[in-house]
Amino acid sequence: MAEQRRSQRPASGKPSGGRPTGAKKTSGGKPASGGRSAKSGERSQRWSPDAERSDRRDSRSGRPPAKGAPKSGAKGGARSGGKPGDRPGRKNDWKRPADKQADRTAEQAVYDGPDLPESITGAELDRSVTGQLKGLPEKLAARVARHLAAAGMLVDEDPETAYQHTLAARARAPRLAVVREACGEAAYAAGHYAEALAELRAAKRMNGATAYLPIMADCHRALGKPQEALKLAKSPSVANFAPEPKAEMTIVEAGARRDLGQLDAALRTLELAPLMSKSRSSWVVRLRYAYADTLEAAGRDQDALMWFHRTHAIDADELTDADERADALEKRLG
Template identity: 70%
Template sequence: MAEDRRGQRSSRGGSGAGRGSSSGGGRGGSARGGHQGGRSGDGKPAGGGRPTGGKPGGKRPSSSQQRSFRGRTEEKPRTADQAAYDGPDLPEGITGAELDRGVRAQLKGLPEKLAARVARHLAAAGAFIDEDPELAYQHALAARARASRIAVVREAAGETAYAAGHYAEALSELRAAKRMNGATDYLPIMADCHRALGNPEQAIKLAKSPSVANFSSEAKAEMTLVEAGARRDMGQLDAALRTLELAPLTSKSRSAWVVRLRYAYADTLEAAGRESDALAWFHRTHAIDSEELTDSAERADLLERRQS
């Protein structure tokens, strides 16, 4: 389907996620407020207040007793920001050494212990992004809470948010990363976020960015899929077909991006009522889909039954 773009994330090396400041919640002792007046000459409290030391004429609490009174304040529940800062528990087997060398280099400006903690959260985000994207996102948020001014951290937050279906958050994080490092390889994901948020026009606008011309073949295919999907969202099936026909559909490569281009083309042909052409392209997709990334064989079988 055209929406399969979001279900087929490209595995980007680097951050480990498909590729900030402490808010403590310490205990506070209760303040010892209240009237601390002395006594008048007749032994009564000055100013009409109540005695501060227990029964009249009795002994005042010792200093140790007073300290024990102050220490009984219960801890307050942690706020959402504090919980995000703490992040999920870090698996013992994840050390941060799993990250790409370039990512670790970006963390060198942090204090050593802080860099180590951020690295572990980034590595955990990368480890969980496929099996549990929401958990990966929480690890990325913990890294961001500690190092929000580092581009690779914002990139990880954006990619995990995208994987977990938090498209507005993903768009915000990837915009921040792009402002920091000027990278353009986030554009296909950003465009797809616009689609998911109901803004296909913005997706098409990003797809027409001049920088797309310099993309790798795989990245160009990703952007083509998003643009074609946005055209379909707007009911422009003919325009979607023209967009896909400009892509290398007949490439001899068996890479995943070729499989997905052919599948999207076949799917759009069927949506446009061109069932015979769709059947041919579902067969062409299945011929190179050795890893069964798509259900092209089943789609072809259904069309054959319909036409028989």
């Protein structure tokens, strides 16, 4: 889970984990911090084919044409190199025996994506996501929905395959914010931080959502750019975040300070957060854990022990290893 792994390693610069938005959870996993805001779907642009894309994709199936195939706008017959009466841009490989068909290009392989189990129909997605797919042709929307649903189901156990599913969805509907968002979050889970940052930036441009900022900041940390993470942490919109995404950004900001060797500043950042909240929500657990971990890094072992115990006291879902960290500290302190 993204939050658990990030809160346990706030100084590592190797964040990971997250769930592509929209797919219903199929396990106990938590959505990635900074996921799609409730209203982002209302602001996203709908995608539809245009003339520029028609040159790159078969006009009927939407697949990338085979290498060397005529563009879909070309004339038929002798001008396209085919027989008189051939339909423009028609692909005939499907008629050939399997052993004589051309190999799939890398672009076509990405477009195909991983195999889709028949049990995944796309109905697994939230309505807010399927609503954004209605601007696509019916068959195309169904295929995109299935890839997004598959990604959501696989992201915790097989994030790389989940990422490949989102790439297949993006190849079909690159102008949908929810698709770029899912692609970004899956890339983040799979450890492709530069790609995740690019996709989430694209989604933010499309729908104006700011809820991606914590993950984007965490990507900057993973790419060795803590100063960029701090810039995002100081964005004006962060002040209006709900408690959970605000806590996520606080953890990332403190981690960036640690990346820069600024332990005192990291502690001050965390001390301004509601560490003593009476809530037992996961964001409070992660805040307390990050504070305890930073205290230990600063050499304040007794204070760290106290906060690991306070973390464990509210960590009913065992999001962290606070109990193990507390035991190790007690043994070291004698």
